[in-house]
Amino acid sequence: MFPHELNAGPTGSIPSRSWVVLFALAALAPPVAAQAPGRPGAYLYVLDLAGTPVGEFPSGLRLLQGTMEVVRKDGQPMLKASAASEFVIPLPAVTAPDGTRRGQAQVRPDTTTRKYEVQLAYTGYTGLADSRDCEALVNQAGYDSLVGTVAGIEPTGRSGDPTTYYGTLRRVVKIDYCLAGAGDDGKWCVATLTGTARMQVELTVHGEEGEGAYLKADPDSLRPLPDAVRVTGTCSQADMDEIRAAFPSGESGGSPSGQPIPETEPPRFHASGSPRLRVGVYPADAEQGGWALRVVRVVP
Numbered sequence: 001m002f003p004h005e006l007n008a009g010p011t012g013s014i015p016s017r018s019w020v021v022l023f024a025l026a027a028l029a030p031p032v033a034a035q036a037p038g039r040p041g042a043y044l045y046v047l048d049l050a051g052t053p054v055g056e057f058p059s060g061l062r063l064l065q066g067t068m069e070v071v072r073k074d075g076q077p078m079l080k081a082s083a084a085s086e087f088v089i090p091l092p093a094v095t096a097p098d099g100t101r102r103g104q105a106q107v108r109p110d111t112t113t114r115k116y117e118v119q120l121a122y123t124g125y126t127g128l129a130d131s132r133d134c135e136a137l138v139n140q141a142g143y144d145s146l147v148g149t150v151a152g153i154e155p156t157g158r159s160g161d162p163t164t165y166y167g168t169l170r171r172v173v174k175i176d177y178c179l180a181g182a183g184d185d186g187k188w189c190v191a192t193l194t195g196t197a198r199m200q201v202e203l204t205v206h207g208e209e210g211e212g213a214y215l216k217a218d219p220d221s222l223r224p225l226p227d228a229v230r231v232t233g234t235c236s237q238a239d240m241d242e243i244r245a246a247f248p249s250g251e252s253g254g255s256p257s258g259q260p261i262p263e264t265e266p267p268r269f270h271a272s273g274s275p276r277l278r279v280g281v282y283p284a285d286a287e288q289g290g291w292a293l294r295v296v297r298v299v300p
Helices: 132-137 237-246
Strands: 011-015 020-025 043-048 062-065 068-073 076-081 085-090 111-123 143-155 163-180 188-205 213-219 228-233 259-261 280-282 291-299
Touching (some): 062 111, 132 163, 132 188, 163 237, 188 237, 213 291
Antiparallel strands (some): 011 043, 062 085, 068 076, 111 143, 111 291, 163 188, 188 213, 280 291
């Protein structure tokens, strides 16, 4: 089922304007460079990215939605948003001018942020044809897979709202296309797509019990081209060029964008009335096929 098991030195500062600072970053925006520290006492919060490894999100912030990670640009650490993102900076308790003690604000206390290591996979073949003739020609163990870490804001109790997780996952594909041949003899041809790429993934657990989850995947907006791609086979060069050009779009290969993940029996996505991911295997539909999900572990 699963074929693969801100910019002034390293420190940035945020001006003091409120007890809790909420940032919203649009997708496709360049990396965020923090401003240099100003005069002493001018800032309530200083963001130090030097201690956060490249590819991780700073532990001192709280990611509400989207995909963000530390990158290096011109030798300096910066925070990159590869999807529309929001994050909160929790500020410590302070003494107000009137002498009263104001505690740290709590944002959405009925939720918690959690990360998971996941594997998603489609097994089989694709193309315009679905017949015994094709089944005799293709590799029926071909695959399209997504592997990596997703993060989301989960309810801590019962909820009827969907829970969405975001992440940039590695895509690995080796799958056959079965197509009608160029001639009039009614023969099929086979083209094999082999490739790797980075994909921006949204994995949504539906709010209604029994509805399962929904997978959306598109090429990384900051690295949209494949890391590698090759197409070989017996189809026409024009057909194989078209398959190559389409990768890694969400409609290529096993078409990962817009795929349902069925609920298990007994229900696991919606156990205890709380729609969220839970460690375990969520098989593809037994009759229709499609994509399967394995939640490997909770990431600390």
